Structures are given as structure tokens and as C-alpha cells.
Amino acid sequence: DVVMTQSPLSLSVTPGQPASISCKSSQSLLHSDGKTYLYWYLQKPGQSPQLLIYEVFSRFSGVPDRFSGSGSGTDFTLKISRVEAEDVGVYYCMQATHLPRTFGQGTKLEIK
Amino acid sequence: EVQVVESGGGLVKPGGSLGLSCAASGFTFSSYSMNWVRQAPGEGLEWVSSISSSSSYIYYADSVKGRFTISRDNAKNSLYLQMNSLRAEDTAVYYCARGTNGKFDYWGQGTLVTVSS
Secondary structure, eight states: OOOEEEEOSEEEEOTTSOEEEEEEESSOOBOTTSOBOEEEEEEOTTSOOEEEEETTTEEOTTOOTTEEEEEETTEEEEEESSOOGGGOEEEEEEEOSSSSOEEOOOEEEEEO | OOEEEEEOOEEEOTTOOEEEEEEEESSOGGGSEEEEEEEOTTOOEEEEEEEOTTSOOEEEOTTTTTTEEEEEETTTTEEEEEEOSOOGGGOEEEEEEEEETTEEEEEOOOEEEEEOO
């Protein structure tokens, strides 16, 4: 199975400051079709997960442009340019290039 | 508006069975793959199973293979998960999620399954 390793596991950010989360996979996520099936989800407190970023860098419908994704191969990053209070929760990366689908452990974002 | 709503969770004894349902609305159900993802209390997300739009392709996590069965009824816009031989470690909130080109783009609110004697 592809192991997804996130870091840090928690971070505390002052509103208006940037935040960055790393996700590293144990195998390349580049599919034979040329796409990289790496996603980012946010699970806000008491809610179900919601899709933020798909295929490394594409923002899902309604996701603010302060969220951005980057990376390739085995190294990926989610960046929040200016953290807002509503961004609190646990962020997960997930790969769908290989079966089984696997998630990272999650990164908990708190507001200072 | 795209909606998926899970039901069927509850308390079941180890070794018992339970069936979950997911009712979909707001999109052409028969055109999308569907997925189950679970989250044990205080833990992260774990993919459980996926089924293609016409049920031609079905996949399971090793942890549930041989015990869980995913199915769908496109005429009823519904997804199902039949869970047999349940274990304590199957205790989790089970989410239904629509699949679009690999991404799980819409998730339900989840249904809690508790396996305990």
C-alpha cells in the first residue's frame, strides 16, 4: 500500500499568516495516464470531510483562492496564503493513483 | 444540489451483521462511481470500498475484504454496504462519497456503527 506521510501533524497559526502542510507518498503518484491523483480534504470540527484540491493543484468549486496545492511525484504541499478562523480543522491528503486509496494521518490546524 | 445521505448505523454485537444505505439526489446517480470511507473515533480517514457507475468494477480495502459487500441500485439512486462478521475495529462513522475521476467530491454526514457486546 502507498503510505501517505503528512507533516506537521499540528500547527497553530495567527489569522492572516500563511500555513503550509507537506504530504509525502511512499511511491510516485504519477499515473500511467499522465495525471497525478493527489487530493486535499478539510474536515472541520463536527463535520464530514470536504474536498479542497484535486489532482495536485486544482481548486474544487467554491474553495477560496487562498488555498493552493503544488508538488509532483512523491512530494506535495498545501498552502494557505492567509489563514482565517474558518480554516480550523484537520487537513488530509489522499492518493487515488494506486489501490487501495490511502489517506495521510491528518494535520490539525488551530488558530492562535 | 448534490446530496448523499447515509442511514442504517447502530449498535451490533461482534460477529453480527449490519446494512448501510446511502440515498443520493441532485445528480445523475448512474453516471458516477460511489465510495465508502470510514473514520474510527478520534482517528483519521480510511477508504473502505468503491463501486463503478454500472457496478462493473468493485474494490475493497484488505481490512474488509470477504466480510463487506458494496452494491448499488441505480433505479433507486442508492448505494449500499452490507457488513458481516463485524469486529470491534469496524466501529466507526461510515461516510458515503460520490466519486468523480478519482476524487471524492461530495460526502454525506456519516452514520455511526458501533460493534460492542
